[in-house]
Amino acid sequence: MPEAAEPIAGPAPIRVLLADDQALIRVGFRLVIEAEPDMILVGEASDGLEAVDEVRRTAPDVVVMDVRMPRLDGIGATAEIVRTAPETRVLVLTTFDLDEYAFGAIQAGASGFLLKDAQRAELTAAIRAVRRGDAVLSPRVTRRLLEHVALPAPEVPAPGAASPVAPRTDPASGLTERERDVYLAVARGLSNAEIAAELFLAESTVKTHVGRVLAKLGARDRVHAVILAHRLGHVAPGDDPTPPP
Incomplete structure (x- = not known):
């Protein structure tokens, strides 16, 4: 009898870690993630310190991160994850789209911003997007983010005065x-x-x-x-x- 052909392995599932101090929120997101054929939940965390530890233990592709958590908030946790596990992407969760904490987390290195009341398709699409290396920011959120991180206007030296700093190079x-x-x-x-x-x-x-x-x-x-x-x-x-x- 001819040998059976070995099954062709598909792409590895996206490894997701949930970090939120509200157990009910984690349950809802867990059910969504576990229902997706291309995703797998590798861990959960109820605060920022636990999230950092779980990232070290499970090496997820994407962390779905709440910003307001006890012990260590999402900003600190995101900064530490970006520093120690640069291959892991962080998707920030917040209740309000103008949350100062969320802007801080994005500046700390998060790859996207999502509201907690996002629809199931929005959450899964956002996880896939940040895993691909795409950014997840709505136009309104991006405009607000840019307002928060805008650089001050460069100083213009007086006529005839030497410039105190070298001109900034355009990267x-x-x-x-x-x-x-x-x-x-x-x-x-x-x-x-x-x-x-x-x-x-x-x-x-x-x-x-x-x-x-x-x-x-x-x-x-x-x-x-x-x-x-x-x-x-x-x-x-x-x-x-x-x-x-």
Whole structure:
């Protein structure tokens, strides 16, 4: 008899860790995640310190992180996870879309921002997006985030006075023409798939370009790249960085 063909292994499931001090919230999210064929729940945490420990123990792909927790809040936990486990992405959860704590967590290195009352499809789509390396920010949240992280206007020396500091170099000046196209698309909040469609490129090619862009900019992730684009004036202040849904 001919030997049975070995089954072809599919992509590994997305490993998710839940961090929230409200047990009922964790139960709801757990049921959603466990129902997804491409996700697996690897752990839960009820505060920031526990979340950091669980990340070390389970090495998740994505942490769904509440920001207001006892002992160590989501800002501190996110900063520690980004420092010690850079391959793990953090998706911030909050009750209000203008939560100062959530902005702090994003500045600490979180890859996305999601409201706790998000629909099931929104949560799962957000987890998949940050796992791919995409950012998850709504236009209104991104505008508010940019207001919080905007740099002060540079000082202009008096006529004839020497400038106290060297002029700031534009980190985007080293990008190739194609990389700049990709960079500006990232700054507008487009995903890799959307950039591929817009620029008529393969998605794998876009992913390579995005990696090079982030490296040349010295950007931690796509959220950081969006912030840089606005700080450096590469995106018009009146433009929405992300397209409407």
